Amino acid sequence: MKLHVCLSALLAVMASGQGVQAATPDAYRDLNHNGRRDVYEDAGQSIDARVDDLVRQMTLEEKVGAMMHGSLPAGDELGHGGAIYDLDQVGVMIGERHLNSFITRLVVAPRRLAEQNNEVQRLAEQTRLGIPVTISTDPRNHFQAVLGASTAGGGFSLWPETLGLAATGDADLVRRFGEVAHREYRAVGIQMALSPQADLASEPRWPRVTATFGSDPADVSRMVQAYVEGFQGGTDGVRPDGVATVVKHWVGYGAEPEGFDGHNIYGRVARLDNASFAEHVAAFDGAFAAGVAGVMPTYPILEGVSLDGAPLEPVAAGFNRQLLTDLLRDQKGFKGLVLSDWAITNNCDAACRAPTADHPQTAKDIGMPWGVEGLTQPERFAKGVTAGIDQFGGVNDGAMLLQAVRDGQVPAARLDEAVRRIMTLKFQLGLFDNPYVDPDVAERVVGDPQSRAQADLAQRRAQVVLEDGGRPLTAEGVKTVWLYNVDPEEARRRGWAVASDPAQADLALVRVNAPFERLHPHHFFGARQNEGRLDFRDGDADYEAVKQARAARRSVVAVNLDRPAILTNIRDKTDVLIATFGASDAAVLDVATGQARGEGRLPFELPSSMAAVEAQDPARPDDSAAPLYPRGYGRGAPRN
Structure with missing residues (x-):
C-alpha cells in the first residue's frame, strides 16, 4: 500500500493514549492501492460520503465477511491462553474470508498487546480495500474473570465489579471509570467494549448478576448511561478517541427461572409478563440517551410477553424481529449496530443437549440456536439478518450467510444496511485514518x-x-x-x-x-x-x-x-x-x-x-418475602 506525504513514517507515532490524532490535510492512506485519493480515504469528506464510496466498492464476499465478528486465535481458536496471536490464521480470516471485526482475549503486558494488535492492522492493510479491523473485548478492569463473560490481567487498572460501582450510587464515578478504561483500551489498540450489562438482577441465583448494576431499573439506567458516556467520550455518541460500547443483553436476560443461564440448553427460556418486561426494557433507556454504539441481543427465548398485542415469537432475541426491529429500532429509535451474542447460529449437538461425565460438552460443542434448532445454518443466518442482526458474534467464516444470500434468503438492501452500520462505526472511531497505537504509550497509560x-x-x-x-x-x-x-x-x-x-x-x-x-x-x-x-x-x-x-x-x-x-x-x-x-x-x-x-x-x-x-418471581426485582437487608441498605453510607 502506498502511503502518501510520508504517512507511513507517521503511523507508528500518530496514535496516543487519548486515541488517534488526525493526519495533516494532504496526507492520506492509499487503502485500495490505486495511486489516488478515493472518497473513503479522504478525511475531509463526511462519514456518510465515505461510507457510500466504500460500500459501492465492496464485493458481496467482502460485505458478508464484514458481518462476522470473529475471535483472534491465541492459544486456541477462541483466543484463550496464548501469548501472541496466530497471525497465519488471522491472515486467512482477514485476507481470504474478509473479516474485519474480532474479539481479543489475549492477556499479556500492555506493550505486547499493543504490538500484537498493530500486527493485525498490518494484515488488514494488505487487503484489496485496506479496511481496518475493529478489535473488541469483554470487560478487563475488574476482579472476576469468567470464560465468555470477562477477562482479568494484563496490567489494567483494577476497579470493583459494576455491582460495586452501583453500590456507590455515584454516576460521576462510573463515568470516570469509563474514561480511565477507555484510555487504557485505546492505548493497546482496542476500540470496542462488549459492555455494559443493562440486565436487571431480578433473579438472585443468576450467575451473571455480578456484571450488572443491580436490581432497580432507574438506577441501572442512570449508571449505564454514565458508563457509556465515559467509554465513548461524550454524551451523544462515540467520539474518534473513544471506545464504542455494546450494551447487553436486549432484553429480559435476568429473568431466568432458578437462575439457569441462557448459555446452556437448560437455561434457554426466560419467563416474564408485560409489566415485568417493561422494567427490564426501562433499564436500557440510559444507554439509548447516551447514543450507545451497539446493542447485543440476549440468548434466551422470552415467554409470557406480548408486543402490540401479539405474543413474542418463541425464538431467541437474536432471531426475533419483534424485539430487534419493532421494539428496538422502531419504538426506541436505535440506529446503531446490532451485534449478536456468540455462537447463536451453531448447532446444539448431543454433547450440548445432554453431556455426560464420559462425554462432557467442550468448546467445539457450544451452540445457542434457541428456538431455531430446526433450521439449517444458512436459514439461521438469514432469519437473524432479517430480524435485525447486523453482525454475528463468534463467527470466523461467513460461508453460511453467503450461501443464504446467494439462495435469495437475504435482500441485498438489508445486507448493505448492515455493512453501512459496521463501516460507519469504524469511521467514527477514526480507524480508516490511523488504526495503529504506540507501544510506548501503552506502557505508560495502562494501569498508570x-x-x-x-x-x-x-x-x-x-x-x-x-x-x-x-x-x-x-x-x-x-x-x-x-x-x-x-x-x-x-x-x-x-x-x-x-x-x-x-x-x-x-x-x-x-x-x-x-x-x-x-x-x-x-x-x-x-x-x-x-x-x-x-x-x-x-x-x-x-x-x-x-x-x-x-x-x-x-x-x-x-x-x-x-x-x-x-x-x-x-x-x-x-x-x-x-x-x-x-x-x-x-x-x-x-x-x-x-x-x-x-x-x-x-x-x-x-x-x-x-x-x-x-x-419469588425471577422477573421481578427485589421480590423475596421479608428480605434480611433491603436494597439501598448500608450502615456506612453517607446520609442525605
Missing part, C-alpha cells in the same frame, strides 16, 4: 499510578457495611490477627503478627464468597458458572471459618457478592459484616479497621432464606 489510585479508592468506597456491632471500625489495639482467605503479607505490612489460632488474635478477618453450587458440571458453561443455593451451611469451609473466627477478641466477615447471599446465620456470628463487590485485601482491611470508609449501599436486596428465594 493515577488510574490505580482512583480504582483503589473506588474499591474502598464500594464496600457496604452491613453490621458494625455498634462500635466504630478501628485498628486500635490490634497487634495480632487471624486470617482466612487473606494474604498474610498484607497484615505484616501493617506491623501485625499473624496467629494460627483465632483465640490468640485481637482481630479475625474472614473473606468468603457468596455460596454457590455447580449443578451442571458436564455442560461447558455450567461447569464454570455459579448456580444453585445462596445460603451458608454447616460443613461449608467458608461457614466453618466464620464460626471459628468468633474466638478472636473481635471478628470481621467480608462476603464478596457476585450474587445476593443469604446472611441470616452469618450476621449473628461476627462483630462486623461487610459486603464487597471486588476488592483487594488491602482495601478490605482498610475498611474493616476504619482506615477507609465503606460508603456503599446494597444494589439489590439480600433474601432471608432459600425458601423466600424459591418463592
Whole structure:
C-alpha cells in the first residue's frame, strides 16, 4: 500500500493514549492501492460520503465477511491462553474470508498487546480495500474473570465489579471509570467494549448478576448511561478517541427461572409478563440517551410477553424481529449496530443437549440456536439478518450467510444496511485514518499510578457495611490477627503478627464468597458458572471459618457478592459484616479497621432464606418475602 506525504513514517507515532490524532490535510492512506485519493480515504469528506464510496466498492464476499465478528486465535481458536496471536490464521480470516471485526482475549503486558494488535492492522492493510479491523473485548478492569463473560490481567487498572460501582450510587464515578478504561483500551489498540450489562438482577441465583448494576431499573439506567458516556467520550455518541460500547443483553436476560443461564440448553427460556418486561426494557433507556454504539441481543427465548398485542415469537432475541426491529429500532429509535451474542447460529449437538461425565460438552460443542434448532445454518443466518442482526458474534467464516444470500434468503438492501452500520462505526472511531497505537504509550497509560489510585479508592468506597456491632471500625489495639482467605503479607505490612489460632488474635478477618453450587458440571458453561443455593451451611469451609473466627477478641466477615447471599446465620456470628463487590485485601482491611470508609449501599436486596428465594418471581426485582437487608441498605453510607 502506498502511503502518501510520508504517512507511513507517521503511523507508528500518530496514535496516543487519548486515541488517534488526525493526519495533516494532504496526507492520506492509499487503502485500495490505486495511486489516488478515493472518497473513503479522504478525511475531509463526511462519514456518510465515505461510507457510500466504500460500500459501492465492496464485493458481496467482502460485505458478508464484514458481518462476522470473529475471535483472534491465541492459544486456541477462541483466543484463550496464548501469548501472541496466530497471525497465519488471522491472515486467512482477514485476507481470504474478509473479516474485519474480532474479539481479543489475549492477556499479556500492555506493550505486547499493543504490538500484537498493530500486527493485525498490518494484515488488514494488505487487503484489496485496506479496511481496518475493529478489535473488541469483554470487560478487563475488574476482579472476576469468567470464560465468555470477562477477562482479568494484563496490567489494567483494577476497579470493583459494576455491582460495586452501583453500590456507590455515584454516576460521576462510573463515568470516570469509563474514561480511565477507555484510555487504557485505546492505548493497546482496542476500540470496542462488549459492555455494559443493562440486565436487571431480578433473579438472585443468576450467575451473571455480578456484571450488572443491580436490581432497580432507574438506577441501572442512570449508571449505564454514565458508563457509556465515559467509554465513548461524550454524551451523544462515540467520539474518534473513544471506545464504542455494546450494551447487553436486549432484553429480559435476568429473568431466568432458578437462575439457569441462557448459555446452556437448560437455561434457554426466560419467563416474564408485560409489566415485568417493561422494567427490564426501562433499564436500557440510559444507554439509548447516551447514543450507545451497539446493542447485543440476549440468548434466551422470552415467554409470557406480548408486543402490540401479539405474543413474542418463541425464538431467541437474536432471531426475533419483534424485539430487534419493532421494539428496538422502531419504538426506541436505535440506529446503531446490532451485534449478536456468540455462537447463536451453531448447532446444539448431543454433547450440548445432554453431556455426560464420559462425554462432557467442550468448546467445539457450544451452540445457542434457541428456538431455531430446526433450521439449517444458512436459514439461521438469514432469519437473524432479517430480524435485525447486523453482525454475528463468534463467527470466523461467513460461508453460511453467503450461501443464504446467494439462495435469495437475504435482500441485498438489508445486507448493505448492515455493512453501512459496521463501516460507519469504524469511521467514527477514526480507524480508516490511523488504526495503529504506540507501544510506548501503552506502557505508560495502562494501569498508570493515577488510574490505580482512583480504582483503589473506588474499591474502598464500594464496600457496604452491613453490621458494625455498634462500635466504630478501628485498628486500635490490634497487634495480632487471624486470617482466612487473606494474604498474610498484607497484615505484616501493617506491623501485625499473624496467629494460627483465632483465640490468640485481637482481630479475625474472614473473606468468603457468596455460596454457590455447580449443578451442571458436564455442560461447558455450567461447569464454570455459579448456580444453585445462596445460603451458608454447616460443613461449608467458608461457614466453618466464620464460626471459628468468633474466638478472636473481635471478628470481621467480608462476603464478596457476585450474587445476593443469604446472611441470616452469618450476621449473628461476627462483630462486623461487610459486603464487597471486588476488592483487594488491602482495601478490605482498610475498611474493616476504619482506615477507609465503606460508603456503599446494597444494589439489590439480600433474601432471608432459600425458601423466600424459591418463592419469588425471577422477573421481578427485589421480590423475596421479608428480605434480611433491603436494597439501598448500608450502615456506612453517607446520609442525605
